[in-house]
Amino acid sequence: MNKKKSQKLYLGWDVGGAHTKLSVIKPNSSSFHIYRCHLWESLDLLSKLVNSVCSKYNKRFIIINVITMSGEMSDIFKSRDQGVKDILNIFKSRGDENYVFSSKKPFFFKPKAITNTKSVSSMNWLATAKFLETCVNNAIAVDIGSTTTDIIIIKNGVCKNMGYDDFSRLSRSELIYTGILRTPLFAVTNQVINSKHRFPVIPEYFSNMSDIYRIMSDIDSRKDYSNSCDHRGKTYMNSLVRFARSLGFDYQPQHERKLKNLAKEIKLIQKSFIMEKIIATMENNFLKKEKINLIGLGIGSFLVREICHKTKLAYKDFNTFYNGNANKLFLPSDIAPAYSISMLLKFKNEQN
Amino acid sequence: MNKKKSQKLYLGWDVGGAHTKLSVIKPNSSSFHIYRCHLWESLDLLSKLVNSVCSKYNKRFIIINVITMSGEMSDIFKSRDQGVKDILNIFKSRGDENYVFSSKKPFFFKPKAITNTKSVSSMNWLATAKFLETCVNNAIAVDIGSTTTDIIIIKNGVCKNMGYDDFSRLSRSELIYTGILRTPLFAVTNQVINSKHRFPVIPEYFSNMSDIYRIMSDIDSRKDYSNSCDHRGKTYMNSLVRFARSLGFDYQPQHERKLKNLAKEIKLIQKSFIMEKIIATMENNFLKKEKINLIGLGIGSFLVREICHKTKLAYKDFNTFYNGNANKLFLPSDIAPAYSISMLLKFKNEQN
Numbered sequence: 001m002n003k004k005k006s007q008k009l010y011l012g013w014d015v016g017g018a019h020t021k022l023s024v025i026k027p028n029s030s031s032f033h034i035y036r037c038h039l040w041e042s043l044d045l046l047s048k049l050v051n052s053v054c055s056k057y058n059k060r061f062i063i064i065n066v067i068t069m070s071g072e073m074s075d076i077f078k079s080r081d082q083g084v085k086d087i088l089n090i091f092k093s094r095g096d097e098n099y100v101f102s103s104k105k106p107f108f109f110k111p112k113a114i115t116n117t118k119s120v121s122s123m124n125w126l127a128t129a130k131f132l133e134t135c136v137n138n139a140i141a142v143d144i145g146s147t148t149t150d151i152i153i154i155k156n157g158v159c160k161n162m163g164y165d166d167f168s169r170l171s172r173s174e175l176i177y178t179g180i181l182r183t184p185l186f187a188v189t190n191q192v193i194n195s196k197h198r199f200p201v202i203p204e205y206f207s208n209m210s211d212i213y214r215i216m217s218d219i220d221s222r223k224d225y226s227n228s229c230d231h232r233g234k235t236y237m238n239s240l241v242r243f244a245r246s247l248g249f250d251y252q253p254q255h256e257r258k259l260k261n262l263a264k265e266i267k268l269i270q271k272s273f274i275m276e277k278i279i280a281t282m283e284n285n286f287l288k289k290e291k292i293n294l295i296g297l298g299i300g301s302f303l304v305r306e307i308c309h310k311t312k313l314a315y316k317d318f319n320t321f322y323n324g325n326a327n328k329l330f331l332p333s334d335i336a337p338a339y340s341i342s343m344l345l346k347f348k349n350e351q352n
Numbered sequence: 353m354n355k356k357k358s359q360k361l362y363l364g365w366d367v368g369g370a371h372t373k374l375s376v377i378k379p380n381s382s383s384f385h386i387y388r389c390h391l392w393e394s395l396d397l398l399s400k401l402v403n404s405v406c407s408k409y410n411k412r413f414i415i416i417n418v419i420t421m422s423g424e425m426s427d428i429f430k431s432r433d434q435g436v437k438d439i440l441n442i443f444k445s446r447g448d449e450n451y452v453f454s455s456k457k458p459f460f461f462k463p464k465a466i467t468n469t470k471s472v473s474s475m476n477w478l479a480t481a482k483f484l485e486t487c488v489n490n491a492i493a494v495d496i497g498s499t500t501t502d503i504i505i506i507k508n509g510v511c512k513n514m515g516y517d518d519f520s521r522l523s524r525s526e527l528i529y530t531g532i533l534r535t536p537l538f539a540v541t542n543q544v545i546n547s548k549h550r551f552p553v554i555p556e557y558f559s560n561m562s563d564i565y566r567i568m569s570d571i572d573s574r575k576d577y578s579n580s581c582d583h584r585g586k587t588y589m590n591s592l593v594r595f596a597r598s599l600g601f602d603y604q605p606q607h608e609r610k611l612k613n614l615a616k617e618i619k620l621i622q623k624s625f626i627m628e629k630i631i632a633t634m635e636n637n638f639l640k641k642e643k644i645n646l647i648g649l650g651i652g653s654f655l656v657r658e659i660c661h662k663t664k665l666a667y668k669d670f671n672t673f674y675n676g677n678a679n680k681l682f683l684p685s686d687i688a689p690a691y692s693i694s695m696l697l698k699f700k701n702e703q704n
Contacts, residue, residue: 075558075582075594079602147556167600170552177555187538187555200522203529203539204499205557206427230427242427248519250431 008349009061011053012342014124014335015039015069015087018146018182019225020049021335023342026061032330032339034225039074046071047090054096064349065091066108066341068101068124070148072117073166084117101127101341103164108345122166124337125150125175128297129159131340134347135321138292140281142274143336144300146181146226149274150174153285160285173277178270180219180300181210181226185246185266188273192247192265199247199262205229207242209270214239215263222329223299275307297336360701361413363405364694366476366687367391367421367439370498370534371577372401373687375694378413384682384691386577391426398423399442406448416701417443418460418693420453420476422500424469425518436469453479453693455516460697474518476689477502477527480649481511483692486699487673490644492633494626495688496652498533498578501626502526505637512637525629530622532571532652533562533578537598537618540625544599544617551599551614557581559594561622566591567615574681575651627659649688 012023017040022033037045054063072083088111091098099108102119103126114120125143129152132141141152151174153160163169170177178188186203193199210226213219214236224234230245232238240259244251247262278294286292293316296304301318308315318333319326332339364375369392374385389397406415424435440463443450451460454471455478466472477495481504484493493504503526505512515521522529530540538555545551562578565571566588576586582597584590592611596603599614630646638644645668648656653670660667670685671678684691 073597075597078593081602165601170554170600171550177552183555187542190539198523200529202522203535241430245425245427248522249517250433 005060005062007061008346009057009063010342010346011057011063011065012335012338012340012345013050013065013067013069013091014127014338014341015046015067015071016124017071017074020046020071021338022053023332023335023338024057025342025346030324032328032332032335034223034330034335036225036227039071040076043076043086043090046087047093050090050094054094058096063096064345065096065098066101066345067091067098067111068127068337068341069120070122070124070166072121080121081117084114084120088114088120099345106348108341108348118165123164125152125169126159126161126164127337127340127344128152129154129161131321131336131344132295133157133159134344136293136295136316138286138290139295139316140278140285140292141295141297141318142278142301142304143297144274144303145179145298147177147179147183149176149178149277149298149300151176151277151281153281155285173280176274176277178273179209180213180270180303181208181224183209185209185212185243188266189269192262192269194258194261194265202246202248204246206245207239209266210234211239211242212263212266212270215243215260216267218267218302219299223334225299271303271306274303275311278307279311297333299334301333357412357414359413360698361409361415362694362698363409363415363417364687364690364692364697365402365417365419365421365443366479366690366693367398367419367423368476369423369426372398372423373690374405375684375687375690376409377694377698382676384680384684384687386575386682386687388577388579391423392428395428395438395442398439399445402442402446406446410448415448416697417448417450418453418697419443419450419463420479420689420693421472422474422476422518424473432473433469436466436472440466440472451697458700460693460700470517475516477504477521478511478513478516479689479692479696480504481506481513483673483688483696484647485509485511486696488645488647488668490638490642491647491668492630492637492644493647493649493670494630494653494656495649496626496655497531497650499529499531499535501528501530501629501650501652503528503629503633505633507637525632528626528629530625531561532565532622532655533560533576535561537561537564537595540618541621544614544621546610546613546617554598554600556598558597559591561618562586563591563594564615564618564622567595567612568619570619570654571651575686577651623655623658626655627663630659631663649685651686653685 010025014021020035020037024031072080077083104119139154143150163172163174169175186201191200241251294313295316297318319331322332362377366373372387372389376383424432429435456471491506495502515524515526521527538553543552593603646665647668649670671683674684
């Protein structure tokens, strides 16, 4: 028993507002998870999740938690500062070893050593960037998640992003508030045009982008971790009903073809929007003749792949930086920041 | 007791998805109410409300309910058709006299006579139009509510709107999905520019237009019947905190002036958007030399007044069509469809 307990287990946590992502790195295997954990409903949900995961492993392993987050901006917290503190306190209240990912060198700190929470707040994108610095020379990585898209620039092996906090990243388009699941349709466009007809999109949360990608058969339903807007099932048919509701009419079978065309248009609007941002980032950071890879991450990585196909850019899958068994529902690319911090801390500890 | 019970009381109900508006017309007095009643939470809320209001009056009066709605589009219902039926059933299950407002002549029907629910679905705007036909000759009425704006055209005493159902009204801009309370900021604009700085608006429901108008001191807090996004109080200070959250930063006192300027910009974007629609409606329906009034209705009628000031159009308050005591929190202009159906049915019954 004691012998077993000498083995270290790295748990990489990326605590978001709606979902918490977990990377479990055992000595000889690993697994990756996404848990629904709506912080705005109750912070207890996160406590329970952390306790249940840690209890599962702490008999056999020395647990080392590594934490990054963006959930501190949830409006359950009075401020981001308070959010970081409350989230870290959940981990501190347990007896395990904890490290927090910070934008300050040497990047990993004990929670009590964090004096300025700004270095922790929404730095999950930087965790991915720091990991990518160890793998690639010139690349743009695009992490398309449920509601946000992060653009990471790696040049000569160094992260070149200009913005650090959410606010500066937003204004530089390094953080784009668009995603493929929970983003409402009306955040993508206020109208859609098909066969010269204009369809205004109602700004009520009747449907979201997961309905569009479900209609387009683009997402694996097992990986679709979002809630549906009307709390009805996540079927193709229910998505058509919700989509029609956003356009102001009741779904009838004869609408199917029209709705599929309109869904295609909305997908195109979102994809073009992301593509423009990628191209602008590329032009601002690289010369035309420089060979760079576009790395797709997140549940929306298929869009990055499609953009590469259209722009003739070289696509590289983030999972090529992972040597383990790829026959799993979730892979590192689905939870890149959590995976990155767990691997970076493991490398660091093993080097020492 | 019996003598009293011979007096008729008209209850005009406008059942929305989030709020139910009520016009109470007694023989010698009247009152107007807005109740929070989120249909998407439970239809029981509406049952309870209807029962509590009717129980209050049915000992002293013969109650005549008159019903119009837009709440049938709430996603608690499988379809609008089902929504109309379920809402009407709540009234039918009581013993009072019920009439439903329909787009078909003679406009008021017993619920059981409604065979095609499309003539009832979201016809509350038409109720206001039918009432206005009795009061004005040439006018454009603009009803700015919590999430929607209705534009009604009266020419030579007749309603000239081309769209009838939500879908056709949306595509003709006779129904505009923008309002001054519950409409999310990101439905109004995805960015705001101030002093040459671009501020992207985060498409999370962190704040809504009520925060903007609270910061601008435009709304009477007693009439502001919306919920705040973070469930914290509806104070000026909390609105600044929520607004900053939508822009990606934590509020600090030194941000106040900047946020006030940005709120002003967002108000201007929404006001200009509504103004463009009004001007287009005017140009499509009236000659330049024709004298028409712009009638402001709804909790956002102050915007119509401001638009008149800017465009030098004649403003007319809907409450000038009401002869009762004006010293009340809510007046007919705040609940125009409910007021209109209660008055129209009363006129009709008294003529017979």
